[in-house]
Amino acid sequence: MIPYGRQEITQADIDAVVGVLKSDFLTQGPMVPRFERGVAEHVGAKHALAVNSATSALHIACLALGLGAGDTLWTTPITFVASANCALYCGAKVDFVDIDPKTYNLCPQALARKLELAELDGTLPKIVVAVHLCGQPCDMATIRALSQRYGFKVIEDASHAIGGKYRGEFIGNGRYSDITVFSFHPVKIITTAEGGMVLTNDADLANRMSLLRSHGITREAEQMTHAPDGPWYYQQIDLGFNYRMTELQAALGVSQMERLDSYVASRHAIAQRYDQLLATLPVTTPWQHPDSYSGLHLYVIRLQLEKTNRSHRQIFESLRESGIAVNLHYIPVHAQPFYQELGFKQGDYPQAEQYYREAISLPMYPTLGDTQQDQVVAALHGALAP
Structure with missing residues (x-):
């Protein structure tokens, strides 16, 4: 995994x-x-x-x-x-x-x-x-x-x-x-x-x-x-x-x-490779503002679900079944039961809710090798296939 x-x-x-x-x-x-x-x-x-x-x-x-x-x-x-x-x-x-x-x-x-x-x-x-x-x-x-x-x-x-x-x-x-x-x-x-x-x-x-x-x-x-x-x-x-x-x-x-700067540099190299490998898939890769140099803790894609006949959940579960322990960051806080009891409800923050319906965090860490990254991308190709 x-x-x-x-x-x-x-x-x-x-x-x-x-x-x-x-x-x-x-x-x-x-x-x-x-x-x-x-x-x-x-x-x-x-x-x-x-x-x-x-x-x-x-x-x-x-x-x-x-x-x-x-x-x-x-x-x-x-x-x-x-x-x-x-x-x-x-x-x-x-x-x-x-x-x-x-x-x-x-x-x-x-x-x-x-x-x-x-x-x-x-x-x-x-x-x-x-x-x-x-x-x-x-x-x-x-x-x-x-x-x-x-x-x-x-x-x-x-x-x-x-x-x-x-x-x-x-x-x-x-x-x-x-x-x-x-x-x-x-x-x-x-x-x-x-x-x-x-x-x-x-x-x-x-x-x-x-x-x-x-x-x-x-x-x-x-x-x-x-x-x-x-x-x-x-x-x-x-x-x-x-x-x-x-x-x-x-x-x-x-x-x-002692390794902080090299860790962040490695994350950027991995992100750039993801950007290239995912360019032809129906996903939106992370956009980086020109004012920023991200720490790149996470690499989040958004699924272009209108271009595939598979659901968010089906794609997520397919990746997990392929040995890719993807995650989702995050469930909107206002959608949590505790916060719903405080008066928040679905529809309050539409951009956040749309993000949640499409987001998947792919593996991202400094020691992620090219071979492993290729496995992630191959699994995503399979998950998106009809």
């Missing part, structure tokens, strides 16, 4: 993790700060904080930006549920903005129209989460300009996008957003097994998120309500969580970062 995504673990990765196992620190040692510095320096951000998942990163990012009861967060319906759930964790509401039919990201024109209406009825969002689907960045310059006009904060959910660029600069540098989130799940571009990171250029936000990831506890005297009782002293000054990353995970991340 050829999976849709796969991590690469090298001997250098194994040696890095074993080195931590033989050290004095399994958690809260030197490797986490080293990993944070490495990522921050690579992308050009001032502050980076490693956490145990991108979901945790989204949660503390929302809390640090003051999201709470009475507030609303907007995001795209084509994303993993965490991009929306993070608002509900904070007691806030969620709403969605339909996608651009070419990039599959949150549509900036739809966002502008929705903001105009929201300003009139007093329902402007507190935060917009811009998800860089498949690794391709959103139109961040437009989103930033809208945030300055309407007063909302911006989180880049770049879970798919580490190593990618927007307008020639690495995603995560904070030029167009308040906070950026990365994911290091095994199928992502680099991995720490599970893990995530928040990045910001705002020292106050960084300090707030640092507290929130570790129980709201500080050992810094200047943050305490009174002078420390002694060198053992700490204070809980906020209600935080146990969202820390371990030293083992960070060591793996430090090692994987």
Whole structure:
């Protein structure tokens, strides 16, 4: 079976993790700060904080930006549920903005129209989460300009996008957003097994998120309500969580970062070959905006179903039966039963729903060889045949 995504673990990765196992620190040692510095320096951000998942990163990012009861967060319906759930964790509401039919990201024109209406009825969002689907960045310059006009904060959910660029600069540098989130799940571009990171250029936000990831506890005297009782002293000054990353995970991340740029370059070579091999098939291959250099976490095709007599499901199942473990990213969040109970319904976001009826994620990972890629394409040819 050829999976849709796969991590690469090298001997250098194994040696890095074993080195931590033989050290004095399994958690809260030197490797986490080293990993944070490495990522921050690579992308050009001032502050980076490693956490145990991108979901945790989204949660503390929302809390640090003051999201709470009475507030609303907007995001795209084509994303993993965490991009929306993070608002509900904070007691806030969620709403969605339909996608651009070419990039599959949150549509900036739809966002502008929705903001105009929201300003009139007093329902402007507190935060917009811009998800860089498949690794391709959103139109961040437009989103930033809208945030300055309407007063909302911006989180880049770049879970798919580490190593990618927007307008020639690495995603995560904070030029167009308040906070950026990365994911290091095994199928992502680099991995720490599970893990995530928040990045910001705002020292106050960084300090707030640092507290929130570790129980709201500080050992810094200047943050305490009174002078420390002694060198053992700490204070809980906020209600935080146990969202820390371990030293083992960070060591793996430090090692994987050495190959980040080559991983993304390999993904681009694979995507270019897919584009050529699929050119004659009734599928739409991913379009890349000229302002973007995608991280290419995923390679999503859209089926031109009007040109074949087979259904979306038949084609998907045929690929699976041929040993190709394709996937579908994502089921629109507003179509999930939990969100339907909140009042969302089919027809609310037609572009997202049309995407869902046509999308299939083909295998994409740096070690995918030409022979395997040829198998994928041959299986797709067979699946599309009458």
